[in-house]
Amino acid sequence: MFRHHLPLPSLLCASLLLAVVPAVQAEEPGRSAEQSAEKRYFSLPAAPLGLSLARFAEHAGIRLAFDARLVDKLQAQPLEGNFSPMSGLQLLLAGTGLTYEAVDGGYLIKAQKGLSQDSVRLPSTAVTGPQMAEENRFAHPFRLTSEQIEHRPQANSNLTDLLRSHPVVQFSNSSQNGLSQGEIKPDSISIHGSRPYQGLFSLDGMRMNNDLDPVDAGNGVTMASGTSSEQGFYLDSRLIDSLEVHDSNISARYSGFTGGVVEATSRSWRGGQAGQLYYRHTDADWNKTFTDDSLDFDSSNNSMSHPSRFQPSYQKSDYGFWGETQLAENLGVVVSASRRDSKIPMRDLGGPGFDIDGDTLVGFNHPASNRLQRRQSDNLSSKFSWYATPETTVHWTVLYSGYEEQMFQNTVANSGYQNSHDGLASILKLEHMTSLGQMELNASYRHLTDIRDSDTDYRVSLIDSSDWRNPVTYNYGGPGSLNSYQDTVELSGQFAFDRIFAAGLGHRFTLGAGVNQVDAEFEREETYYAANFDAYGEYINLRQIDAFFAGSASTRYTSYHLFAEDEMDWGRLTVRPGLRMDRDDFIGSNNLAPRLSVSLDAFGNGATVLKAGANRYYGSSMLTYALYGAQNGGLKHCYFDCFPLIDNGDGTWDATPDYEGLDNLKTPYSDELMLGLDQRWGNSLWAVQYVNRKHRDEVRSRPKYPDSRASNERSVKEFVNDSKTDSDNVYLSVSMLEPWRALHAEHRFSAALAWQRTRSDTALELGYSDIDMTMKLDPSQVWYEGKVINAKDLPASDFNAPWKLNVDWQADWQAYGITLFNRVTWESSRDQVYKHDTGVDGYYPLPDSDLRVRKYSSARIGSLWRWDTNVQWKPAFAHGLGFNAQVNNVLNNKNQSDTMSWNGGTYKIYQPGRQVWLGMTYDF
Template identity: 40%
Template sequence: MKNVPSLSYLIISMGLISCPVMAEQNEIQETMSEQSDKEENDVKDVLVIQASIDDISKPEVITSEEIRTGTIGNGNVTDLLKTLPAVQMSNGGMSGNQQGEIKPNKITIRGANSYQNNFMLDGISFNNDFDPSSDGNGVTSTTIESSEQGFYIDSRLIDNIKVYDNNIPVEYGNFTGGVVDITSKRWRYNNGGSIFFSSTRSAWNKVYYDHRVDFNTANNDSSRPSRFQPHYKKESFGGWFEAGITDTLGIVFSASHRESDISAVKFMGLSPSLNKNNDIVITNKPYQGFKNQTRDSNNFSGKLSWYMTENTNADLSINYSKHEDYSFSPKEDNSGTQTDHSGIGGMFELTTNFDFAELSLNAGYQQLQDKRKSDQNFFIGFNDYSQYPNKTYNSGGVGDLKTTQKNTNFKTKLQFRPIQFGATLHEPKVGFEYGKTKGIYERDKDYYRYNFYYFNMQPYMNDYWSTSVFEAGHHSASYTNYAAYLDDTIKYQRLTIRLGIRLDYDDFVKEANFAPRITTSYDLLGNGQTNIIAGYSRYYGRNMLIYALYGAQNAGLRHCSGFMDVEECAPGTQIDDSWEHQTDFEGLNSLSTPYSDEFSFGLEQTLFNTLWKFQYVHRDGHNEVVSRPKANNSVIKIFDNSGKSSHDSFSISVSNPEPWLLGNTENTIISSIIWEKNKSNKPKNGYASYDPSGRINKDYVYYNGKVIKASKLPATDFNLPLRFNFELRTQIPDWDLSVYNIFEWHGRRYQAARYDNEYHNDSQHGQLARYTREDFASTFRWDMKVSWAPSFAYGGSVSLEVDNVLNKKNITDRYSYYNSTRDMVILNSYDVGRQFWLQLNYDF
């Protein structure tokens, strides 16, 4: 390379805010043009430019200051994303019935499955791939309900969040939805920190519920032991500090504890048990008072930062997260279950700058674990058919179980400086990734489910045993993923084009997946004020670990049934070959990777210190995994890639990059209106789309009185078609006050709902899933947070957060419930009513 000047030029890329050095940019472009004319055929003459020209894919960014001054709620990362145009929260996650919970809510980005987002911390993914999405059937014996995130990070302990939802750069992979990229706090030559305490409780919360049901914990059952939570208390405390060890070496340590105590009535009634001879014994237990269901979430992290040289930085971080859940059902004796989700990981990041490029290296290891321990590791069901209506008495839990996920990751990226090449500027980027994932599914001891059916008063006449056993076992599976990518951002006069390609390969599917991504931006007027952006991108999802281990869930399942006079299936009998195997799946070894194709078009306009964005995004989902009957009336379900979906959205958003001064106040706004439509031929819950029938036709459904193709079924969740959000942040320096207001309006909508796995038998198409159309009125919600940090408090501050200020009674969802006469009724689920949070902070 010759004729490279020692003075680098600053190129202002196609930004949206008018820049005073735009004239200088024009001069540089004229110089480029002159050099191109002079050296038209000399490809060896290049000019290295310092600043990046890739300004096409700007993510949505939430800073630590915005986190601090905005509404925090339970402190989860997903709580901060609900107003972003591309993000929707689960309808069920907004229910006021379960305000005692502290676990992160599920989100969808651009209509994709909630488990197909890529959550990242300091450049390394922390996704939980052990089927974190509920199948809709409540707590089961074969899976542990968890979350899409491997770490339940406290948002008050992080530095910022970046959300990529369209035209996503090639360095991001393993998703069909979007990327949530979290950066933890880093030492920045300071000594200091912050501590906090926050609290809320049911007495500070107006709870709305459907009065056709008694809102009482006594109405919870074993599959949904925490459905109703009228009494709870939540508290959290923690903080972080940073300190320098040397002039170039420093550390940040963060910790938090969040807890919730949910008061629930203990079991009372008839309890079945087994005596020493394994005979059924029924005991009547009287009212025993209340006991707390508990939730505890702990986060610890430490990051060591070393500014090695002027151009080289290194970070070493360790993160630990644990969530503990103890729940029980008042309708089943000895049903208590302790469920623990934990994650521990270490990450190393090295960044070094050369004259021509920036090189980054990331390495990480994580171990995620879900563990369930039951108070009674077997289940007894006594079904009394001697009276009408029949009565059922149960005892025991869903069984002990443990799953472990181990991830090893290595990533490297070389980001070149912009280079003048003829009349164009180029900014190439190349990278490589390696990841190994291992999953372990363990059942330490046999788990039995005994069901006894009593038909008349004659002892043991026609009485019947049905016994299932999940045999103890240890199953593991692993796969390795490789990825390489290359792109080049090319700038020619007003036009910027980014051409990229990503290649992924893993040894589970054994397919090479090529993902092209092309994005263009055109400066319409040449002044950086008006930009048109369009693109096409393909995104490949993750090969879920649960597919490789799905066989382990039922591999040890055996079943036996018989009359009591035979007693071959009674407790204590030997398991032999007469016990029927219940393996019910095929096709796991022939799956392909799900992917989505995205087309986007947008306009960004700067006007009077405001930034306007107009954006349309269309996505088609392909190869989504579904299960279907192997043949008519077959209980064997075969997995395939026949799932498909579509997403269309249009949004208009406006913000002011610089605060507006009104009197003695500083004000910033972010506002958006979003229209969205989603379709899918599979429900958005659980990778396996489990259906108890096993004989259901997955190509058609019975919806609202008609048989339609499953691909035409409206969304069953995440289906808010029209939304309006308005955020206003006001700083009042003279009073040491900051006020945050957020207004959310959701338009009228309808959704498809399936209750209690209902079916419709059609003469032409066989057994179909039965869905009902449910209509919902528009909703409005106003949340507020007021923070006061008086100067005389020397770093102390207090804030009051008020959710649903106007106490609006908003219906968010509907659910099925069986009343005392065993009739199914459809009940309304309401958003949280007015709720108060109190928080104290001290900065030092």
Template identity: 40%
Template sequence: MNKFPSLSLFVISLGLASAPVMAEQEEMQADVAEQSKKEKEEDIKDVMVVNASINEVVKPEMITSEDIKNNTIGNGNITDLIRTLPAVQMSNGGMSGNQQGEIKPTKMTIRGANSYQNNFMLDGISFNNDFDPSSDGNGVTATTIESSEQGYYIDSRLIDNIKVYDNNIPVEYGNFTGGVVDITSKRWRYHNGGSVFYSTTRSGWNQVHYDHQIKFSTANNDNSRPSRFQPHYKKNSFGGWFESGITDTLGIVFSASHRESDISAVKFQGLSPELDENNNIVITNKPYQGFKNQTRDADNFSGKLSWYMTENTNADLSINYSKHKDYSFSPKEDHSGNQTDHTGIGGMFELTSNFDMAELSINAGYQQLQDKRTSDQNYFIGFNDYSQYPSASYNSGGIGDLKTTQKSTNLKTKLQFRPIQLSGTIHEPKLGLEYSKTKGIYQRDKDYYRYNFYYLNMGPWMNDYWSTSVFEAGRHSASYTNYAAYVDDTIKYHRLTLRPGIRMDYDDFVKEANFAPRITASYDVLGDGKTNIIAGYNRYYGRNMLIYALYGAQNAGLKNCTGYMDIDDCAPGTEIDENWQHQSDFEGLNSLSTPYSDEFSLGLEQVVLNTLWKFQYVYRKGRNEVISRPKIDNSVVKIFDNSGESSHNSFSISMSNPEPWMLGTTENTLTSSIIWEKNESNKPKNGYASYDPSGRVSKDYVYYNGKVIKASKLPATDFNLPLRLNVELKTQIPDWGLSVYNLLEWHGRRYQAVRYDNKYYNDREHGQMARYEREDFASTLRWDMKVSWAPSFAYGGSVSLEIDNVLNKKNVTDRYAYYNSNREMIIANSYDVGRQFWLQLNYDF
């Protein structure tokens, strides 16, 4: 029975509204107009519901399951798949061929934002690591565990697809200033079957390029960078997935993979200081001990249970587990081994129900991320011999046991209305609510000591002495709750489509309500769907990192003692008393605001024959970015504030043919893009709490390339590829069971701001400031290829060969400072990977 007699609801089938169906839309509009006329004649209100979706104003970049199967995938990480997208840039250091034994995801930026300000999502729930995953530039430290922005190190071969939103991002996505990487896992689709794979590579299949000023040997690694050089390694990975129906409407998908890398490294040799049972120093001369493996292991397990409850209601329950183990050691310090375990485990539930007027979706999730470091020797001892020239130091020990844990609870609901005809316009409203609670724990289970003994042997007028630091055991926690609400409406009026919306976020750490307006417009110039102008203004608020709430915990138990007057005051075994000093070195964490970015974009999409061309300009202005600075001149106390700012300008032209073009019996798909990009920032992009070691450096000005300039005008120190060209060609030869993928990447000449050895410049007007140099880099060219063969007689079996850098080009990607045995600083080149082969075997069943 109709509860509203004055309101007639009509359902009109539209099909999919896309460029090829504009004629059908016009017929629909004509039908709507005719129906509206009849309703007016009958004095009935003009409102109707339409069972179809209006054209998406802006579509995300999409990586399909077919792309994942055919493209080069390298280590199998998500970042390996999306690195060629126009808005994505990889870290310069992440492209280094010096560390080809690693299997962790490479850091990346979207639209020039900080690498840790992207939102990674799996089946609608974020899995971001909100502890500091970025290096501060000083290598491995005692106070942090260098991790990754991603809470799960997902194997890309186990997922269904990836959507990347990089501009004009809808209101249902929040907590980022860069972009959104939305991953969908495999789901049961009424089939029984699966796939298994095995892949391998090794250093013998890799032509390594390195700077010959430096001996490319693990013997040159040190305690802060124990894995800088990796000349010998071997990688293997295997896994698979299967799906099976349990009943006619209930099915499961299970996925698992294991990836491993063994990196052969020389063991310690030389003088090793240790403490005996009486806490006396004993120095042992250890001879050459051969080689030992540094190891990397990554495991992924996931299961998804899908229930097609009714024709209109579906439910999914999934569990995900990811673990990465890293064991590293330095050849220059005895007992320096450290194992770091990164673990992510979580469960998610999703319910989707379709009604006549709307679709309701509910997502709930819980996850726990943990980074744990265990040292072979939980103390460090350094013997510094100044009785001779040159002086010498002998070290032993690791950087201490440490554990961080992040627990997150999420609940999201979204109501997506079906298109409604209202007075000549079509509306598609959407609204949603979100709740999340995040708790972080910083934990040190036992005291960690760093002992340094200074042997002077200069007689009674200058005693030998100890300098000792202790990080006392303790457990610190912090939590915050975030609430969000959003609403938007996609409005279509003739050739114009508008999507105005607003998102509100509030969390009880900052205690501010952040309103993010977002509006995007699209105009179909000729009315045939082939020429569209797209423009937008959008604001994106970032996340409040746990590292800010827990920053004080890093040094909360740090106490220092220097025994100038009495050598025994700070010696090993001495009780901690008034001689041990502790001082807080920070302020301002309780008055921070949320960083945000304002975006302006303008684009044109043009269909030419069987190709789609996109011309796009994006400008972003980053504001309220957190930065640390001295409290006053010559102060070691640092204040955190929101004076950081950045800017991003980019223009791109991309072309693709959505439908393959035929050449003989081959099917060919071409995708290409050229991107110009410029990024500037007054803060480095290498950590939430990045701070200059001197504690006195100016935050407003820097000395760059012989001039004093505003810090906000400093060129990017990383992610600095201003001109890029990517060409991807996929060729299928069905008769032969062959698939060939080619990728060409060209990077133009560029310059980059670099700072070696924390250099400074003193200026009369602006005081002490960071000193940067300009480094110029030549253009680079890289050609990657993958050939896959799946012959019919193999009954599902296939083999593929990936070749990175087919031409073996010697491409310089970065430069770094290195100190040789004479403690002379060398500026060395870092090169992209040389020619490398990957072999993979697959069996689909």
């Protein structure tokens, strides 16, 4: 065995001698070549290539020799699945410039013919790339390495930007809004018809979702609640090592989602010293914007509730670095930092305003001016990797993600405020290989905050009705300050046993368990007052005072999980049954999720593999279910004998409750049926897959007393599990197994054609916040295109492109240091469902009933296609300096993405036109 006290360099040099490689003792005397070539299950984490080769040899029971200088600074990707020694070595060495040669009693690692040691480079494709390799029998996952990420065109360097080529990932219609190109927040996505906040985002095994209040209800800026999004950490995609998406036949190791899993891995020390500096920039003057011909696209038209809807001017920059170095024997660190910055000039029209001095209303003039809104997203991280022994690795990641947006409300004096969305995390992971299998232990802590910091803690509003036909409203002050916090501690572990034989079957058991504790709090530090005045000529009357009184509310819950699965193989058939139990004491339920995946290697050669599955996935509970009552819980009104901005006088404050807690809430779940086929054909891999999802017990809001006319009951709502969504998805994809070499370049092609249909009785983008307080409303039915239908059959109003085609082509001219990536996207035309305004025309009375239903119609949105490209040039003579140019929508196509209602009209929204990013990199 390896001597654990040997330093890593000595260990790798010693492996030149076949006799000291651990596999010598592992191999039994007289073992035949046929026996040594049998497949075994491997689960190797990402690590320096030399260490991965040593681990592979030990577990495979083979002799392996290599020169440590050949593998220095090279990194091996994770390797998981059933492999023969040769197939495993091929994947570990893919793209490194190294090969192997069979020698007496083992294998020798050497440089490929014609390649010197200096020409060896990091792999350009993942070891577990989109190939039908043995390591993934049950699904067709989407994987990207750091080098692939660097080559792809990205809008704002967010994780979701990398998923544009995924066939089943649907983006919100608002995700590419040409009217607001200055924004840098991650786009919302839906997988198989799920709510966007019911997808699981993870980093190094830690869940990084934001469960505080991730839904934007579409109401704009309100005094009751702030803004947020689904992801708790806005990761810079250039600083991660790999990204993987699981969308079907998902292992029992994962839970807390009804859509899919987006799993990121941070960079680990590669066994040497290296790094990169980068900078890129874009400007509105370089780019094109399409608008509706009848729309006045000017920032002066931004409103109080939507203060950044129109952004004709912006400047965006993206810069940062990552670096790795050795700290001690077998110990290294990767540090990284980045900033994404956007400056958005705006016009504030100013105008008359009113403030309060004591109890006196004072008028003044708020001058017009040019002002700047700003968005800023920062990432800071460090990851320590300690390869303690060939069997034991420890990773410790510390991460900070901070996002800020500086805002103001047009025409409103002293209305400035700042939204911040910050995350701090610590992740500790231990991986240990034993004689029985591989153990993994994880411990993590994360602290998430959503804070709105307002310049003022009050608002003054005056409605001047001197001209009663055209009343004018004047406002002063900001929306008020709010704080939300989420603290999570998580401990988990799993053990993957080595493959054993029993009852004529091969078995590989995996067991796991974990505990998770969450503390959350909503806080309003200072009472917020809103004084409302009416003016009629010289007469001014204080109509009412609204106040959100200072206070806080908190909640704590603990969840537990256990899971077990057994990958059983019998000849060409592999079956993986699994069962996961999650205990959620937040709503007091035990959720049992059975999983079953089946794979059949039709001819025993891996060329044709049939796949099927039936699975249940339980989602997560939103903390807002418990904290919502606090948002409006402090809201009170004073109508008579009140002082404007203080809580005294003879007036009476009337409470306005709108929520009465949790009643028998359940955890949403999704039932999945999946069929698939993978087919190798020459140098290509074809995959076809069908997935049916039934999302049930989805949470939405409804009036608790729908027919009550009592003022203390009329506005009360509750959360209920009476929403459902059905989704069908089919896709066909093709990818190359090995690059095609032509014109002095390596070419890689992939394409995917997908069809989907999603029907839901609740707007996916609104989820639990979707509510209609109208009396005598039947929510189980709707009026759509002239007839009454079941609400569950209503087509989705977002995340709803029926047909989608993606074609990716990457070309590498290594001799010249040039890489070119092209992506062509096409989406079919669609009927965009929209809800009628809530006036007289917004409802349809049901015949022979006193009930009515909501009215919906659809507008036709034409098909769209776009070509995005990214070219990088890293010439050898520049000694690490590189240049890149990214052009999105190269041909400047006018693609409609959505519609918008504004100022009594309906307008078309288009995707951005041609958008250019220019940048530089320096590798060291």
